[in-house]
Every structure is written in C-alpha cells, then in structure tokens.
Amino acid sequence: MKDPDHGERPSESGASAAGRGEAHKLVPRGGKGKRRRRRLSGSPSAIATLSGPTGEAGRPAGLDEAEPARKRKRRRRSKAARAQGQGAAAAVGGSGAPLDAAITDKKNQKRSKKARHRRGLQGRPLAAGTKPNAVERPGESPRPRGAEAASVSQSQQRPENLRAPFVAGSEPPAPLYAALDLGTNNCRLLVAQPTRPGQFRVIDAFSRIVRLGEGLGASGRLSDDAMDRSVEALKVCAAKLNARSIRRSRLIATEAARSAANGESFLKRVAEETGLELEIIDRETEARLAVSGCSSLVDRETKSVVLFDIGGGSSEIAVIRIGDNRSSRLANHITHWTSLPVGVVTLSERHGGEHVTPQSFEEMVREVESMLARFDGPSVEALASSGRDSGFHLIGTSGTVTTLAGVHLDLPRYDRRRVDGLWLSDGEVSAMQARLLSWDFEARAANPCIGPDRADLVLAGCAILEAIRRRWPSTRMRVADRGLREGLLTDMMADDGAWRRARPRRHQRGFGSTPAGEERSRAHEGNKA
Numbered sequence: 001m002k003d004p005d006h007g008e009r010p011s012e013s014g015a016s017a018a019g020r021g022e023a024h025k026l027v028p029r030g031g032k033g034k035r036r037r038r039r040l041s042g043s044p045s046a047i048a049t050l051s052g053p054t055g056e057a058g059r060p061a062g063l064d065e066a067e068p069a070r071k072r073k074r075r076r077r078s079k080a081a082r083a084q085g086q087g088a089a090a091a092v093g094g095s096g097a098p099l100d101a102a103i104t105d106k107k108n109q110k111r112s113k114k115a116r117h118r119r120g121l122q123g124r125p126l127a128a129g130t131k132p133n134a135v136e137r138p139g140e141s142p143r144p145r146g147a148e149a150a151s152v153s154q155s156q157q158r159p160e161n162l163r164a165p166f167v168a169g170s171e172p173p174a175p176l177y178a179a180l181d182l183g184t185n186n187c188r189l190l191v192a193q194p195t196r197p198g199q200f201r202v203i204d205a206f207s208r209i210v211r212l213g214e215g216l217g218a219s220g221r222l223s224d225d226a227m228d229r230s231v232e233a234l235k236v237c238a239a240k241l242n243a244r245s246i247r248r249s250r251l252i253a254t255e256a257a258r259s260a261a262n263g264e265s266f267l268k269r270v271a272e273e274t275g276l277e278l279e280i281i282d283r284e285t286e287a288r289l290a291v292s293g294c295s296s297l298v299d300r301e302t303k304s305v306v307l308f309d310i311g312g313g314s315s316e317i318a319v320i321r322i323g324d325n326r327s328s329r330l331a332n333h334i335t336h337w338t339s340l341p342v343g344v345v346t347l348s349e350r351h352g353g354e355h356v357t358p359q360s361f362e363e364m365v366r367e368v369e370s371m372l373a374r375f376d377g378p379s380v381e382a383l384a385s386s387g388r389d390s391g392f393h394l395i396g397t398s399g400t401v402t403t404l405a406g407v408h409l410d411l412p413r414y415d416r417r418r419v420d421g422l423w424l425s426d427g428e429v430s431a432m433q434a435r436l437l438s439w440d441f442e443a444r445a446a447n448p449c450i451g452p453d454r455a456d457l458v459l460a461g462c463a464i465l466e467a468i469r470r471r472w473p474s475t476r477m478r479v480a481d482r483g484l485r486e487g488l489l490t491d492m493m494a495d496d497g498a499w500r501r502a503r504p505r506r507h508q509r510g511f512g513s514t515p516a517g518e519e520r521s522r523a524h525e526g527n528k529a
Contacts, residue, residue: 175247175498176203179488180237182278184213184256184312184345185399185457187233190485191244194498198296198328200489204240208233209453213256213313217346222260230266231273238274248496250488253278254286255313255343283339287316288331289487294397294480295330297421298322303391304383306472309483310398310464312345312457315368317468319377329494336377342368342464344400344457353456354441361437364463365470372471380472394472397480399454400461404432405479406449414449420481429469429477433462 174193177200181188191204210229212222241249257263258280267278281289290309298305298320305320319336327333351364384392405419408428424432436444436459445455469477493499 176244177489177492177498178241178244178246178249178251179485179492180249180251180276180278181484181488182210182212182230182234182251182253182257183484184216184254184314184343185209185211186312187212187230187237188485189237189240190489191240191246192489194493197499198490200493204244206233206237206240208236211312211345213260213343213345215349216256216260216313217349220260221262222256222266227266227269231270234270234274234276238276241276248492250492251276251278252281252484252488254281254484255283255311255341258282259313259341283314283316284337286314286484287318287337287339288334289484289491290316290397291318291320291331291334291487292329292490293482293484293486293488294395295490297395297478297480297482298330300326301391302393305393305395306383306468306474307395307397308465308468310396310400310461311343313341313343315340315343315464317372317375317377319383321383336375338372338375338377340368340371340464342371344461344464347463348457348460351460353460356437356459358437361459361463364460365466368464368467369470372467380474383472392474394468394474394477395480396465396477397483398461400458400465401477401479402481403449403454403458404429404436404462404465407435407447408432411449416481419479422479424477424479426469426473426475426477429465433466436462 174195176191176193178189178191180190187206187208187210189204189206190202192200192202194200210226210233212226212230214226215223253263253267257266257278260266263280267280271277287309291307294307303322305322307318307320309316316339317337318334320330320333321335322330322333347364347367351360380392402414402419405422405424406414408424408431409418409422411418439447441455444450444458445452450458
C-alpha cells in the first residue's frame, strides 16, 4: 500500500541507521533520561506512514514510533509485566532460571521511579495489597518482590491497605451543631457547622406545621391530635440527628408547652417515643434568642432597633440600643423587652381567621395595643432624635413579615434568599396589609407565599404587626427569615469558641478550625417561621 503524500513505507525489518538524524527529530522523547528508541532509515515520510508489513504481535510496523510517547511507555510496561510472569512461571516450574525476568524487573523499577518523580503525586495507583516503603518485621516472612510478586494470588492480597491518602496540611471538618424549636405552630430543626466568624453553613433543615397550640386558648391543655402531629414531626428530627455526629445540640419548646397544663407530661411522652429531651425556655430567653438569631441583619450604622418575633402563642419584643462600643453579641444591648401572651394562633381562634372584615381586623389591633400599653418601654422619640431618623428601624422575624415580603415581591414560589434581609418601606407594608385584607380565604390560600396552612393566620399576624407599628412608627422595616434556631446555633458556637481559629479551646482541638473560603451567607432551604 502506498501513502498518497509520502510514498511507500519500508518494513521494520529493513530499517537501518541511514536516516537517523531525521527520524530522531520526529520521534517524541518520553523524558530527560535516555530511552531505547528504534532507529528508522529513510526520510521523515517513512516515519509518518503507518501502513506496511506488520511488526511484532501483529501490529503495523513503526506504530510505536508514530503514536504518543505515553502510550509507548504503557505498552513497554505491559510487555515487561508479561516477561515477569513468564520468568516467575519458569522459576516455579523449574524449567529455567529467572535471570532475564529479574533484569527486566530491575529496569522497570528504575523507569517507574523516574516516571513517578516526573509525575509527582499523579502517578499510577498502587497495586492491591502493596504498601509503599513497607518495613519487614522480625519473625515475618518477607513479602514477594519483583518477579515473585506475579505468583501471589488475588486471595492473598490485603484490600484493607487501600485507604484514602491523607493530604498533608488539610484541616479536619468543622463540628456539627443542632438546634430544634418546637413552637405553638411549627416544629423546626437546623443542623449547621461554623464557617466565618459569626456565621455558619446549614447542613440539614426541617420544618413542619404541627399546630401544637390548637385549642389551647379555650381548654388550657394540648389536644391529643396536636400532640400526635408533633410527635410524628419530632420522630423525623430524631432520625436526622441520629444519622449525624452532632457535637452539641439544644432542643427547646416555647409557649404552647410552657402554658399548657399537660406540657410536662407531653415532653415525657416525647422523650419516650423519640428519645429527644426538650427543655421549656422562659420568655426572656426566647426574646434573647430571637435577637441573637438576627444580629447579622443589624447594620453598623444602626443606633436603635425594635425587634419583634410574632409567634403562634406569644409575641416577643426587644428594644435594642447600640452605643459606640458594639458587643459581639447583640443580645447584650437589649434595654427593654416584653412577651405578649398573644400570637397568630390564639388571636385567630378568638376573632376568627377565615373570614376577616376591616372591623374585626381593627378589633384585633386594639386588643394587642392594650397589651402594649402596659409595656414600660421607651417611646420612638427616646430611641431616635426623630421618629423618621435613619438610625432607628424595625426588624420583624416571623411568618407574618416573610409572607408580606413574598406577596410584595409577587414570588411564584417562596424564596428565602430573596426575602431574608429585604427592606420594606412604611407605605409598602401598609399596602400589603390592605391587599391581604381585601382577599377572601380562598384567595389567600391560593397565593403561593401563603398557602392553605397559613391562610387563616396571616391576618391575625398583620394585626399584631400593625399594633407594633403604631407604637413605634418607622420609615422602614427589615424582614428576617430566621429566629430561635439561628439564635441557638449562634450562642452555642460562640460559647464553644468555634470562630476563634487562632486560639481554639482545649476541648476543641480535636476538631480543628473551619476551612477558609466558605460561602459568606447561610444558603439553606427557606422555611417561614
């Protein structure tokens, strides 16, 4: 066969040193060291042709010279391995001395050593059952090397030696923390690990509406159906916690378990059926945790804030005044706080949540205003030089304010990333409340940011929000899709010194510090409070 560009290629048997200079330039070299190369005679056109008589093993002559150097070296190794096997078989069978195989094995060891030096850590993987730089112990039979290793059966190899290599200088993963909040309306769980100072990354999250406080205002006790729903949700949380190695956790229950006559017995049932030990926190602790969870949303320029958490059975309000020296914990700046014994569940049950008229809405607002009138807190004039001053604003952390934000943005589906930290003006909040009040129950349930589970609660939350806005009028309000769980995680990590990388505590040294370059924000599955 002739090549249309270069003519006929000479066979391998006829190759000589006639064209050594030209062939030497075209044949790629495998490295700096000298390599055994076949010299071909003729012009460079003779090397480029792959057709012609076949060489060894039925391959076309000169194919080794035309293909890349890496493939040629790989083929030479396979030939050396076959030679090893033949030498080992000859040694075992007694048909001859394995001298040639030993020489070939010695050459291959030198070549592979040079190749590993050039490739660094990206060399070929170790064979099964081998260990680099193995040291023979006294009393042990030496491991087979060279040609003898080919006779070792697969059953005699030790797969346990194949472990993932430890990369020098790498840091162990950060410890995991867990926070569970069993409220009057929701059961929520977060599992996270610390990242940058004051921040963490959520590993797992869970939220389910259980309505534990359903009927609590009328009977004073937790109903059987409400407890059953809560226990089922807590079983899911227990499975998530048991599936991970949690360094520290805190599981709390709030107003429903706190005010119910059978709250303690319910927690005993939870411990028996799920294995979770929940603690009932007081209202002051609940207010401080709400502030801790929203600390990253308070700007450095802010001088005073009224933060409120509208829950299912109670509403916590904290007045925060920040001076020139801001503490690392925002909860240390709380000057006044209160907990109103009213929430979206209790208020909607007293006034009706499905069919709300402007008159019934105003009645709900006045009831909450009468409760706020008994709160000996500072006025808006005392918090800022003017009620419209930029150094004062409101922060709302609840399902009510996140729902208003979602409706304001006309989201086709609730998106926590767009809602958390959003600023709403006073006029926008009033417009959203009027819009929700104009909808009937079916229209509210059809909205993707409300849904049927919250359609009868959202206007009761708007009434509580309206009473707070009348007491502390402000030009703007910031929306926070976070709350007690984030506060629990922040406090636990701060107590353990999880963000002090330079000086970790003694009991923390086994975990190490967090890797650099973690994302700045906590991107977890958004669930409304």
